[in-house]
Amino acid sequence: MNMLRFLIRRILTGILVLWLVATGTFFLFFTAIPVQSVARNLAGRAASPAVLQETIRYYGLNDPILVQYWHFLDKLLHGNLGVSFYSQENVTTIIHQDLPPTISVVIGGVLLWLIVGLAVGILSATRARSFFDRIATVGVLAGVSAPTFVVGELLIIFVFVQLQDHGISFITTGYNPITAGFVPWLGCMILPWITLAIVQAAVYTRLSRGSLLDTLGEDFIRTARSKGLTERRVLFRHAVRSAMTPVVSQLGIDVGGLLGGVIVVEQVFGLHGLGFQVVSAISQGDQPTVIGFVIIASVFVVVANIVVDMSYALLDPRVRIS
Amino acid sequence: MSITEVSFQASQISDAPVTAIQGRSQWQLTWRRLRSDRVAVASVVVIILMILFAICAPLIALATGHPVDTAYTATGENAFGNPVGPGVHGFILGTDEIGRDLLVRIAYGARISLFVGLLTTAIATVAGVTLGLVAGYFGGVVDAILARFFDAALAFPYIVLALALASVFHPSLTIVIGVIAFFSWAGISRIVRGQTLSLKEKEYIEAAKSLGAGPWRIMFIDILPNLLGPVLVLATLYIPTAVTFEATLSFLGIGIPEPAPSWGNILSEAQAFYHVAWWYVVFPSLALLITTLAFNLLGDGIRDAIDPRTERIFAGSKAARQRRKRGRRGNGGHGLDDAILVGEQADLTDDQPYPAGGVPGLEG
Numbered sequence: 001m002n003m004l005r006f007l008i009r010r011i012l013t014g015i016l017v018l019w020l021v022a023t024g025t026f027f028l029f030f031t032a033i034p035v036q037s038v039a040r041n042l043a044g045r046a047a048s049p050a051v052l053q054e055t056i057r058y059y060g061l062n063d064p065i066l067v068q069y070w071h072f073l074d075k076l077l078h079g080n081l082g083v084s085f086y087s088q089e090n091v092t093t094i095i096h097q098d099l100p101p102t103i104s105v106v107i108g109g110v111l112l113w114l115i116v117g118l119a120v121g122i123l124s125a126t127r128a129r130s131f132f133d134r135i136a137t138v139g140v141l142a143g144v145s146a147p148t149f150v151v152g153e154l155l156i157i158f159v160f161v162q163l164q165d166h167g168i169s170f171i172t173t174g175y176n177p178i179t180a181g182f183v184p185w186l187g188c189m190i191l192p193w194i195t196l197a198i199v200q201a202a203v204y205t206r207l208s209r210g211s212l213l214d215t216l217g218e219d220f221i222r223t224a225r226s227k228g229l230t231e232r233r234v235l236f237r238h239a240v241r242s243a244m245t246p247v248v249s250q251l252g253i254d255v256g257g258l259l260g261g262v263i264v265v266e267q268v269f270g271l272h273g274l275g276f277q278v279v280s281a282i283s284q285g286d287q288p289t290v291i292g293f294v295i296i297a298s299v300f301v302v303v304a305n306i307v308v309d310m311s312y313a314l315l316d317p318r319v320r321i322s
Numbered sequence: 323m324s325i326t327e328v329s330f331q332a333s334q335i336s337d338a339p340v341t342a343i344q345g346r347s348q349w350q351l352t353w354r355r356l357r358s359d360r361v362a363v364a365s366v367v368v369i370i371l372m373i374l375f376a377i378c379a380p381l382i383a384l385a386t387g388h389p390v391d392t393a394y395t396a397t398g399e400n401a402f403g404n405p406v407g408p409g410v411h412g413f414i415l416g417t418d419e420i421g422r423d424l425l426v427r428i429a430y431g432a433r434i435s436l437f438v439g440l441l442t443t444a445i446a447t448v449a450g451v452t453l454g455l456v457a458g459y460f461g462g463v464v465d466a467i468l469a470r471f472f473d474a475a476l477a478f479p480y481i482v483l484a485l486a487l488a489s490v491f492h493p494s495l496t497i498v499i500g501v502i503a504f505f506s507w508a509g510i511s512r513i514v515r516g517q518t519l520s521l522k523e524k525e526y527i528e529a530a531k532s533l534g535a536g537p538w539r540i541m542f543i544d545i546l547p548n549l550l551g552p553v554l555v556l557a558t559l560y561i562p563t564a565v566t567f568e569a570t571l572s573f574l575g576i577g578i579p580e581p582a583p584s585w586g587n588i589l590s591e592a593q594a595f596y597h598v599a600w601w602y603v604v605f606p607s608l609a610l611l612i613t614t615l616a617f618n619l620l621g622d623g624i625r626d627a628i629d630p631r632t633e634r635i636f637a638g639s640k641a642a643r644q645r646r647k648r649g650r651r652g653n654g655g656h657g658l659d660d661a662i663l664v665g666e667q668a669d670l671t672d673d674q675p676y677p678a679g680g681v682p683g684l685e686g
Contacts, residue, residue: 025486032490141622145614147566149573149589150607157596157603259482264570268593279574282488290486297482 010309014302021298026072027065029287035061038085038287081292086284091292094277101175101273104189105262109196110251116197117204118247122240124205125212136205143202148261152195152268160191175271192265199261200254207250211243245312252308259297352551355627362623368616372609376432383430386414388423390430391581395421405599416601419591424602427583428609434584435613438499439565445503446564447557450510451549455541457511458518469515475508481570488576498577502567510556514549521545551628558621562614569610585610 035056040047043055056062060071075082081091124133156173163171171191176184215221216239224234263275270276274293281289356362375382383389397411398421405424408416415425457468484501491497521527522545530544571577572586580587585606592602 028486028490141615141618142611145562145618146611147569147573147614149570149586150610153589153593153596153603154607157600161597263481263485263574267574278485279576282485282576287490294482294486 007306007310010306014306017302018295018298022073022076022295023069025291025294026069029291030065030068033287037285076295081295082288084281084286084289086281086286086289091288094289095274095292095296098272098274098277100177101266101271102262102275104175104178104185105192105196105265105271105273106258108189108193109200109262109265110258112193113197113200113204114251117201118208120201121205121208122212122235125209125216126235128213136209140202140205143198143200144206146199148195148199148264149268151198152191152265155191155195156268173270175273188269188271192269192271195265195268196261203250203254204247208243208247211246212239215239215243248308248311252305259300352624352627356623359623359627361619362627365616365620365623368612369620372432372613372616373436375429376436379426379429379433383423383426386412386423386426388413388426390426390583391422393420393422398422402598405595405602407599408601415605416599418588418602419595419599424588424605427588428585428606431583431585431588431606432609432613434495434578434582435565435568435610438495438502438568439561439617442499442502442506442564443557443560445499446506446560447510447553449503450507451514451546451553453507454511454514455518455545458515459522459537459541459545461519465515468511472508472512472515475505484571484576485574488571493571493576493579495578498568498571501571502564505567506560506564510553510560513552513556517549517552518545521548555621555625555628558617558624562617562621565610565614565617 036052038061039052039055039059043051047055060068079092081095083089084091084094087094120136120139124130124136127133160171160173163169170183170187172184172188173191174188176188178185220242221234221239224238225231229237259275262273263279265271266273266275267279274296278290278293281287281293379390388394394411394413394417398406398413398417400406405417405419405421406413408414410416413423413425415423415428418424418427453468453472457465457472483505487497487501518541522540527540527544530540535544568577568584569586569589572584573590575587575590577586578584588606589603589610592599592606595602
């Protein structure tokens with residue numbers, strides 16, 4: 001019951017945040033860009049003044065801002081994100097087309113970095129101060145320091161180009177849809193995943209190592225050991241589970257930053273996904289597409305945060321009570 | 323107490339350096355530990371060299387005879403119009419795609435990177451500490467409102483806002499600094515707020531209140547000095563984050579506009595040349611990596627020096643080695659002064675939440 005009330009409250013806050021983002025974006029774009037330049041974007045560079053006037057009238061660009069805001073919200077609630085200035089296509093269609101590469105990068109990347117980060121973190125916590133631990137600490141610092149696009153470009157030079165030069169063409173750049181076959185898809189995804197994993201796994205290694213070391217020193221671990229449980233069971237059933245709370249909360253924070261990382265990865269590896277689209281939309285002055293991306297990105301963040309809050313409760317019984 | 327006095331006393335009471343060490347202040351202890359940390363000292367040297375490199379950029383341009391924006395189409399490009407490699411025609415690190423000297427451009431790029439990194443960190447630290455102190459000290463409604471702001475700023479996908487701003491206004495240095503500073507203060511605020519919440523309940527704050535001290539005096543004179551440790555560590559760790567952030571924005575074409583060189587926009591152009599000009603990608607990447615790594619290592623070093631508890635986790639092997647050495651010298655063998663150091667600061671370290679996963683909110 002408590003849990004349900006918590007969930008409802010979180011969803012309501014999420015909707016509030018989305019409304020704030022949509023409103024903020026609307027006023028940012030609609031007050032900062034002059035009507036004339038919007039009309040010119042819609043009607044084309046060579047449009048005559050009469051055509052411009054007609055465009056302004058047709059789209060209601062001179063209506064009071066609150067009326068336009070009402071239309072914007074009304075369309076938004078019906079899932080209509082408007083029409084691209086550049087290609088005259090529906091923004092919803094564009095986003096729909098560009099989603100598969102982005103989803104592939106995100107899911108594979110998150111899985112790889114969680115697996116690598118947690119495995120290294122757990123290993124170095126249980127073997128604290130060993131040689132492995134020392135190496136891991138150095139690797140973590142390098143990973144934390146490295147910007148995503150630097151890792152990506154270095155991987156291209158030292159892995160992709162080298163393999164191509166030696167006639168191995170398994171790894172490709174650009175995007176091959178999974179419908180074209182699993183192996184080509186894997187070949188174009190493996191370097192983006194590794195890039196995200198190198199940059200992000202470091203944080204999770206550090207976090208899970210520290211948290212697990214703290215947990216292993218707690219009384220309930222001693223209790224579990226003195227009950228005669230095997231070390232493996234103590235570690236995975238008791239310690240790791242309780243040490244995961246900071247990892248989960250970091251994951252919630254990173255989902256926000258992840259979209260930034262994905263934009264960079266798509267740019268480096270020439271994947272035509274959402275991030276690639278939004279960067280070109282900016283250089284083309286295609287504001288509806290940018291607004292659409294901002295709103296979709298915020299939905300993503302809000303949903304991820306709710307999922308994270310829910311999984312706290314599943315991991316740590318103490319959260320459920322309060 | 324000076325070093326000579328210390329060694330004098332230590333030689334007087336040969337087996338017990340305890341009294342001598344207790345006489346040092348918190349910051350003296352920190353400084354001593356930092357100086358003996360070879361990695362931290364090396365990072366300071368690297369950072370100073372990088373700053374000198376940035377300051378001397380015009381001198382480097384003068385010495386090589388290649389002004390930063392001059393394109394050498396005759397000597398700086400090969401027969402195919404591609405960049406020439408390191409050492410060719412006097413270009414020490416090679417050239418870029420229109421034949422400009424890469425070394426000179428990296429040096430000028432260092433100016434922008436370091437300037438943005440240091441300035442945004444300064445802005446974020448001042449704003450973050452002030453708002454964190456206010457929220458933590460006043461509590462109640464003020465805290466509730468400010469805390470929502472911290473959460474919103476931390477949860478918002480910052481690169482998305484940078485994109486939105488860049489598409490409305492033209493990208494510029496001011497926008498870059500504004501965006502980075504705006505997304506950096508909240509992490510500092512949250513930690514300062516948490517610290518203030520626990521510190522304001524201490525007896526010495528009560529004493530200050532009973533002497534008639536006002537809220538601003540208590541916040542900035544009585545509480546702030548106790549927070550300098552965590553704030554210093556956070557600020558040091560924010561610098562590389564801000565440098566990376568600027569480079570990423572410039573790489574995406576929404577940061578520092580051309581033709582001003584920044585490490586990010588150099589790498590953005592280098593992207594198209596990875597198969598013909600490795601130096602064009604590798605050298606700017608190295609400059610960026612070395613800088614961020616040095617600041618991260620220094621931040622970790624300062625953290626370890628301030629907080630002996632983390633020191634024992636991260637550099638445990640070193641402490642153990644020293645303990646063994648002392649043991650062999652027959653000095654009691656229990657690492658006595660280590661224990662004293664921990665005991666002395668236990669009060670503070672218990673509630674210093676150094677971020678275990680690096681700087682909150684700005685990864686990626």
